[in-house]
Amino acid sequence: MGIVFGGRSGEHEVSLRSARSVMDALNKDRYEIVPIGITREGRWLTDGDPLHTLESMCSAASRGDEDVRERRSRRELLPGVDANGIADVDVLFPVLHGPYGEDGTVQGLFELADIPYVGAGVLGSALAMDKVAMKAVFAAEGLPSAGFVAIMRWEWSEERQPVCARVEQRIGYPCFVKPANLGSSVGVTKVHASSGLPAALDLAARYDRKLLVEKAINAREIECSVLGNDHPVASLPGEVIPRREFYDYEAKYHDDATQLIVPADLPAGKVAEIQALAVRAFTVLDCAGMARADFFVDRVTGQVYINELNTIPGFTAVSMYPRMWAASGLPFPDLLDRVIQLAFDRHHDRGRMSTAYKNDG
Ligand SMILES: Nc1ncnc2c1ncn2[C@@H]1O[C@H](COP(=O)(O)OP(=O)(O)O)[C@@H](O)[C@H]1O
Ligand SMILES: [Mg+2]
Numbered sequence: 001m002g003i004v005f006g007g008r009s010g011e012h013e014v015s016l017r018s019a020r021s022v023m024d025a026l027n028k029d030r031y032e033i034v035p036i037g038i039t040r041e042g043r044w045l046t047d048g049d050p051l052h053t054l055e056s057m058c059s060a061a062s063r064g065d066e067d068v069r070e071r072r073s074r075r076e077l078l079p080g081v082d083a084n085g086i087a088d089v090d091v092l093f094p095v096l097h098g099p100y101g102e103d104g105t106v107q108g109l110f111e112l113a114d115i116p117y118v119g120a121g122v123l124g125s126a127l128a129m130d131k132v133a134m135k136a137v138f139a140a141e142g143l144p145s146a147g148f149v150a151i152m153r154w155e156w157s158e159e160r161q162p163v164c165a166r167v168e169q170r171i172g173y174p175c176f177v178k179p180a181n182l183g184s185s186v187g188v189t190k191v192h193a194s195s196g197l198p199a200a201l202d203l204a205a206r207y208d209r210k211l212l213v214e215k216a217i218n219a220r221e222i223e224c225s226v227l228g229n230d231h232p233v234a235s236l237p238g239e240v241i242p243r244r245e246f247y248d249y250e251a252k253y254h255d256d257a258t259q260l261i262v263p264a265d266l267p268a269g270k271v272a273e274i275q276a277l278a279v280r281a282f283t284v285l286d287c288a289g290m291a292r293a294d295f296f297v298d299r300v301t302g303q304v305y306i307n308e309l310n311t312i313p314g315f316t317a318v319s320m321y322p323r324m325w326a327a328s329g330l331p332f333p334d335l336l337d338r339v340i341q342l343a344f345d346r347h348h349d350r351g352r353m354s355t356a357y358k359n360d361g
Helices: 012-025 048-061 072-085 105-112 122-129 130-138 151-160 160-170 194-205 247-253 268-284 320-327 333-361
Strands: 002-006 034-038 092-095 148-152 177-180 187-191 210-215 219-228 236-239 259-261 289-298 304-310
Touching: 002 048, 012 048, 012 092, 012 333, 048 194, 048 259, 092 105, 092 333, 105 122, 122 130, 122 259, 122 304, 130 148, 130 210, 130 268, 130 304, 148 160, 148 187, 151 160, 151 194, 151 210, 160 194, 177 194, 187 194, 194 210, 219 268, 219 304, 219 333, 236 320, 268 289, 268 304, 289 320, 289 333, 320 333
Parallel strands: 002 034, 002 092
Antiparallel strands: 148 210, 177 187, 177 210, 219 236, 219 289, 236 259, 289 304
């Protein structure tokens, strides 16, 4: 099986850490592991030890050795994708986070190559990556999520006053301003008063052409792991308690004071409500295999809001997705067996449909 890691996203390093822990935990008697690395520039590496190569590039880049990072044109990169043959593996496990990995693009490539792969397909990946599209589906399906307005970057640059007025009238303060397509809290700002709104929108507009402003919820942050295809099941929930004002990039990757509590201390009724919402969110976004569902639970009213779904959650030694399964009685190596089996099941299921279509024609 091929493990794909690295990639052209801000979460490149997290991906390398996840890939390392997945490779360590996989049963070597059962799987022959083919490591497939993607550089920050998008080049695919299969020769030698790609994980080690990318890890060294990361440390070189953090030392400021710019020349170690390669510079290549897009034209040179594309042929690398088929030449470096993803075609020889039985199943692929994309351990990639963010754009160009978790957003349906790489999943489209695997579909074209007709290779089973772990996790959501093109549509589920794309919906879960775009916060505006995701929340529109949640709203249509009656799943509670924080009130929001969507703003296109061109609107913000051409009509700043009307955009601010719309935000204040529909959302108010405090609010969260975010780019629609990113992760790791990059470009996310909590805004407390109108004086902070323009800078927050300018920042988010640096990362995406689609932005959103959400009502801030004074909430506990609860997460829940989902596993399955047609009949997904939910794990025990966990809780994230950042020491900073919110769960920003620093709190996620650099702040040891962030507490990750598994399982979360919640009444049984709340656990059941969160698990049911996690499974529904997974289903309405047409996810497959695995996803981590993130919630806000209002500290005052107890109301549960779905925040987002992450279709390729972190798989590092301390990551919530595997930890919540371990706490629910599914150890890491068994979890990996399950997601890989689900990849084959889904591929088989889709293959069956297309054959039937041909026969009918
Ligand atoms: N509406 C909200 N109310 C309260 N906190 C929020 C809200 N939106 C975002 N946050 C905070 O910002 C963090 C990052 O936002 P999120 O939408 O999860 O983006 P990302 O996809 O980058 O993780 C959340 O984990 C939470 O701490
Ligand atoms: Mg998040």
